[in-house]
Amino acid sequence: MSDPLRRFATYIADHGLNNTPQRRRIVEVFFKSGKHLTTEELSAMVRAQDKSIGQATVYRTLKLLCRAGLAKEQHFEELSARYEPLDNEAHHDHLICTACGRNVEVLDAGIEAKQEEVARSNGFMLTSHRMILYGICSECREKRGGE
Amino acid sequence: MSDPLRRFATYIADHGLNNTPQRRRIVEVFFKSGKHLTTEELSAMVRAQDKSIGQATVYRTLKLLCRAGLAKEQHFEELSARYEPLDNEAHHDHLICTACGRNVEVLDAGIEAKQEEVARSNGFMLTSHRMILYGICSECREKRGGE
DNA sequence: CTTGTTGCAAAGGATTTGCACGGCT
DNA sequence: AGCCGTGCAAATCCTTTGCAACAAG
Numbered sequence: 234m235s236d237p238l239r240r241f242a243t244y245i246a247d248h249g250l251n252n253t254p255q256r257r258r259i260v261e262v263f264f265k266s267g268k269h270l271t272t273e274e275l276s277a278m279v280r281a282q283d284k285s286i287g288q289a290t291v292y293r294t295l296k297l298l299c300r301a302g303l304a305k306e307q308h309f310e311e312l313s314a315r316y317e318p319l320d321n322e323a324h325h326d327h328l329i330c331t332a333c334g335r336n337v338e339v340l341d342a343g344i345e346a347k348q349e350e351v352a353r354s355n356g357f358m359l360t361s362h363r364m365i366l367y368g369i370c371s372e373c374r375e376k377r378g379g380e
Numbered sequence: 381m382s383d384p385l386r387r388f389a390t391y392i393a394d395h396g397l398n399n400t401p402q403r404r405r406i407v408e409v410f411f412k413s414g415k416h417l418t419t420e421e422l423s424a425m426v427r428a429q430d431k432s433i434g435q436a437t438v439y440r441t442l443k444l445l446c447r448a449g450l451a452k453e454q455h456f457e458e459l460s461a462r463y464e465p466l467d468n469e470a471h472h473d474h475l476i477c478t479a480c481g482r483n484v485e486v487l488d489a490g491i492e493a494k495q496e497e498v499a500r501s502n503g504f505m506l507t508s509h510r511m512i513l514y515g516i517c518s519e520c521r522e523k524r525g526g527e
Numbered sequence: 528c529t530t531g532t533t534g535c536a537a538a539g540g541a542t543t544t545g546c547a548c549g550g551c552t
Numbered sequence: 553a554g555c556c557g558t559g560c561a562a563a564t565c566c567t568t569t570g571c572a573a574c575a576a577g
Contacts, residue, residue, distance in 0.1 A: 436561095
């Protein structure tokens with residue numbers, strides 16, 4: 234169930250689409266990386282294996298993955314979007330080191346509960362949320378303690 | 381101290397810049413609106429008062445406000461950036477109605493504390509964060525209860 | 528034949544930048 | 553004179569789209 238390739242194939246089949254070699258390669262590289270990639274980065278990785286795959290196909294395939302629920306478009310503090318693999322259905326938030334860029338996925342039940350509460354007390358029915366924590370990771374603090 | 385116009389003038393003076401009529405008008409409209417505007421929206425509002433003010437100046441002035449600590453660039457789930465006025469130093473998060481677009485500023489001390497805790501337990505020194513809650517506000521739920 | 532898919536190049540939208548002009552010190 | 557600030561247009565970056573060719577059912 235946590236095999237994204239299989240889930241992708243199922244989605245493709247269920248929707249009368251074709252599982253083309255291009256799509257397979259893009260999806261495979263995307264999930265193997267496991268990171269939050271921009272279309273540009275993913276395209277470069279894919280083209281390293283197969284020069285003939287165009288940028289547009291990468292864009293289209295990422296959108297397709299989003300529709301299939303296998304990826305999520307994320308807007309961090311940059312111009313271009315990043316795509317995050319959703320191997321499973323689990324939600325999580327982000328903890329990003331502003332020094333080295335490390336991006337850790339975190340989840341805290343207490344926070345989730347309080348978010349629900351804040352929304353409710355404002356008359357909102359909470360449907361989803363996004364939380365990004367920025368800080369300096371321990372490694373970076375050691376390397377450049379006082380600077 | 382909560383007069384952004386004055387704070388802007390101070391920043392301008394402190395940095396050897398000029399408080400031009402264009403900048404004054406842009407800043408005034410921006411803070412009077414009090415909302416999260418895109419450059420395009422702000423530009424339209426400004427040009428309604430003075431056709432001669434160019435888009436580029438609006439872009440440049442918003443960047444300047446950010447440098448002055450009077451505005452903050454926010455990336456919601458859309459292509460273009462939005463700018464939020466920082467009248468005072470107070471931090472807050474966002475609660476957005478996905479039906480009508482209403483954007484409520486919220487703050488919960490309990491959540492803030494737990495964020496600190498989550499970062500620490502991952503070895504991070506927390507420097508800042510961003511949290512956006514998405515939901516349906518009470519008005520929208522009443523209007524279109526089941527649809 | 529009909530529909531889906533692709534790469535390319537063109538188009539689009541948002542933002543930045545080069546430039547010549549004008550204003551302030 | 554010298555720097556700052558402006559509007560305009562061009563340039564850039566990221567993303568989408570039109571199109572002709574091709575593949576699959």
